[in-house]
Amino acid sequence: MLTISLIREKKDFISERLKVKNFDAKEILDKIISLDTERRDIQTRADQMQGEMNRISKEIGSLMKEGKKNEAEAAKEKTYKLKEEIKALSDKLIPLDNELKNEIVKLPNLPNESVAPGHGADDNVKVREGGKIPVLPETALPHWDLIKKYDIIDFDLGIKLTGAGFPVYKGKGAKLERALINFFLDEGGKAGYREVMPPIMVNEDSGFGTGQLPDKEGQMYHVGIDNFYLIPTAEVPITNIYRDVILSADELPIKNVGYTPCFRREAGSWGAHVRGLNRLHQFDKVEIVQIAHPDHSYESLGEMVSHVEGLIAKLGLPYRIMRLCGGDMSFTSALTYDFEVWSGAQKRWLEVSSTSNFESFQSNRLKCRYKEKGDKQTRLVHTLNGSALALPRIVAAILENNQTENGIKVPEVLVPYTGFEFID
């Protein structure tokens, strides 16, 4: 969420920037300004009266002590009317505050200057590509056939146990999954990230902190009896570690990496293009999260992009990096790079990572701030995260691109983790 001070000071600038995200903010901004003005006016008056009230109360205290009962009673008389007036004002203040907050959370994050305008995936800008697109024989199979052929991932069994979109990984399929997780975590460690293993259910406060709540509750599985949410991404628990925390500037950047299963209801988003591993209700992902100094958060973003790129390159997958246009970017992001790998038999690009700088949009919700050494003032940190990486589509691409007559060739970097070179 944007800060109220920015809205007050740079209303027109915000309005202009949000056009890049195709968002017309004018009406909301005007409403916010007027609510904020009213709120401040009321608070100023209420504070003054409360101050007067406190002064009189203290006076009564000392009068009582001195035994001047009559004077104390007289002073009490004065408070009755004041008390009523304060109550009237503070009764207005609470709904006003809520209304103000409700309006502010409607505003998306401002896109970074480098974000191009645009409406959808076609307007994204390709910043880099790498690897070689494999030429597969006509007989090449899509991954949903390969997993059956080698009996490594079982969707039907998942349906029996849970439902659609909850696959069972078996034998070398399970080992490949585990190998990828370990590989990604180890690479994260080498890049200076601390490994963490967070809970995969979170409470409401955490859901709000990273922006899943209040709007996207339909996308999360909810455990009603305890009011917990199954995480849609490790971003939620890992970023919320720093909720309500004041850091010192010299601790930044903080880098965490974690593996978790991720759960997404994906309500209403099923169709032909999401066959097999392309979209699941439960999947594995390794996530990198950075808490950065505002002056250096784009250096962090650059570093994260290189890290993710390195992972894909080491796996030998053809990829491209897209800088998302305003219209394709998420509500909360200031700048996002999507990583896509080429899936040889499906003959299409699959998104495997989304790496973003949220600047202070999340930290304002999280109340994650930092202080410069010797400085009294707190400032909001910048938060960033990226998938490094999401597994199912990586698996799909490996299976499809690496299929040979002898089976599926495991990428070399993974062999020490899998213990086998071919899935056959």
Next chain:
RNA sequence: GGAGAGAUGGCAGAGUGGUCGAAUGCGGCGGUCUCGAAAACCGUUGUUCGCCUUCCGGCGAACCGGGGGUUCGAAUCCCCCUCUCUCCGCCA
């Protein structure tokens, strides 16, 4: 799941109706001393909102788990909720 105890500043821990944003200790920061360090000593030490201020800052309000109530006045009294700990039960 049953019974009991508790939740106070970065941490530990006082405080049971008035001058308490809160003793004291530890930690942190600054200083004295020292070649330097340690020790000792001195000083300082939270957050949020509002108003004023060119900076430094000043003033006011709120915050003692969360919400509500009683009162001129609440960390302190009352109600509700959440969480934690101990014992028992169950259990990887």
